[in-house]
Amino acid sequence: MPIPKAELHLHIEGTLEPELAFALAARNGVELPYADTEALRKAYLFEDLQSFLNLYYELMAVLRTERDFEDLANAYLARAAAQGVRHAEIFFDPQAHLARGVDMGTVVEGLWRALGDSETNHGISTRLIMCFLRDESADSAMETLEAAKPYLHRITGIGLDSAEVGHPPVKFREVYEAAAALGLRRVAHAGEEGPPAYITEALDVLGVERVDHGLRCMEDADLVARLVRDRIPLTLCPLSNVRLRAVDVLAEHPLPAMLDAGLLCTVNSDDPAYFGGYVGDNFDAVRSALGLSVDRLRELARNSFVASFLEDDEELRARYLAEVEAYEFS
Numbered sequence: 085m086p087i088p089k090a091e092l093h094l095h096i097e098g099t100l101e102p103e104l105a106f107a108l109a110a111r112n113g114v115e116l117p118y119a120d121t122e123a124l125r126k127a128y129l130f131e132d133l134q135s136f137l138n139l140y141y142e143l144m145a146v147l148r149t150e151r152d153f154e155d156l157a158n159a160y161l162a163r164a165a166a167q168g169v170r171h172a173e174i175f176f177d178p179q180a181h182l183a184r185g186v187d188m189g190t191v192v193e194g195l196w197r198a199l200g201d202s203e204t205n206h207g208i209s210t211r212l213i214m215c216f217l218r219d220e221s222a223d224s225a226m227e228t229l230e231a232a233k234p235y236l237h238r239i240t241g242i243g244l245d246s247a248e249v250g251h252p253p254v255k256f257r258e259v260y261e262a263a264a265a266l267g268l269r270r271v272a273h274a275g276e277e278g279p280p281a282y283i284t285e286a287l288d289v290l291g292v293e294r295v296d297h298g299l300r301c302m303e304d305a306d307l308v309a310r311l312v313r314d315r316i317p318l319t320l321c322p323l324s325n326v327r328l329r330a331v332d333v334l335a336e337h338p339l340p341a342m343l344d345a346g347l348l349c350t351v352n353s354d355d356p357a358y359f360g361g362y363v364g365d366n367f368d369a370v371r372s373a374l375g376l377s378v379d380r381l382r383e384l385a386r387n388s389f390v391a392s393f394l395e396d397d398e399e400l401r402a403r404y405l406a407e408v409e410a411y412e413f414s
């Protein structure tokens with residue numbers, strides 16, 4: 085059994101495997117512009133973040149009903165459980181669905197049909213994080229927060245994703261303030277393709293408690309010192325970084341240097357159906373490509389629970405942390 089871990093950077097729409105995409109397309113009478121799963125898989129060669137996002141948004145056309153979102157989430161949870169995931173904080177992109185005429189209730193209640201029973205069915209505790217698309221307007225983000233108000237009992241926090249460069253965190257100051265006033269936790273993608281200044285701005289202006297990716301912090305020594313001092317977690321996604329060309333090859337990933345610097349790093353899968361693996365695959369890949377010791381792997385697993393939003397259930401967090409310490413590597 086793989087080491088117990090939490091997954092903190094996972095876009096549920098990015099878990100849509102080609103087989104499920106075609107099954108849902110058939111169920112909903114949606115035409116996909118690919119002959120079959122093999123032809124679709126051939127499209128999974130990305131130049132950068134935007135070239136991935138184009139396909140990611142295109143394939144979402146098959147997600148229409150509560151049952152579709154339920155099936156999507158159950159498929160992810162089953163795969164994650166097999167790779168040692170015990171807790172998952174799951175992103176979703178409501179604007180991408182609202183724009184297609186799928187309402188907030190369908191998305192949230194559909195996901196909840198899987199998440200509500202996940203501890204029983206998959207042995208995974210879950211939280212939901214609603215992301216705003218940063219290449220959409222600030223007004224659109226605020227309208228989305230408004231549309232989510234009837235569902236806030238299901239939503240733990242907010243995030244910020246999609247095309248990063250040219251859409252700095254400050255654009256979303258007001259909606260983050262409004263979300264904080266509603267008691268929502270705050271994270272944001274920053275420093276994936278965007279500069280280190282976006283990470284600083286996400287901390288200063290948006291008040292984020294955790295940074296998604298944060299890879300480019302390594303270009304700013306003062307920022308690294310601050311992230312270490314304030315124990316700000318980073319949710320790294322190594323296989324994603326290779327597929328979207330944020331790093332050339334996995335062997336050159338800065339994860340070891342980041343751990344050596346004392347950063348609170350976690351390893352996650354981002355969009356596992358597109359990037360060649362789930363979170364356990366990411367652990368295995370960094371272990372072999374970067375030669376991480378078992379102590380480092382245990383540290384990554386421990387960090388995932390430390391960085392999780394389990395403040396509402398410290399007993400559960402303590403149980404997971406004890407499982408990490410008791411784990412014996414083979």
Ligand code: HPA
Pocket residue numbers: 095098133140245246247273276324354355
């Ligand atoms: O890796 C990502 N980066 C930004 N936005 C995203 N939306 C889904 N995946 C990603």
Ligand SMILES: [Zn+2]
Pocket residue numbers: 093095245273296354
């Ligand atoms: Zn992401």
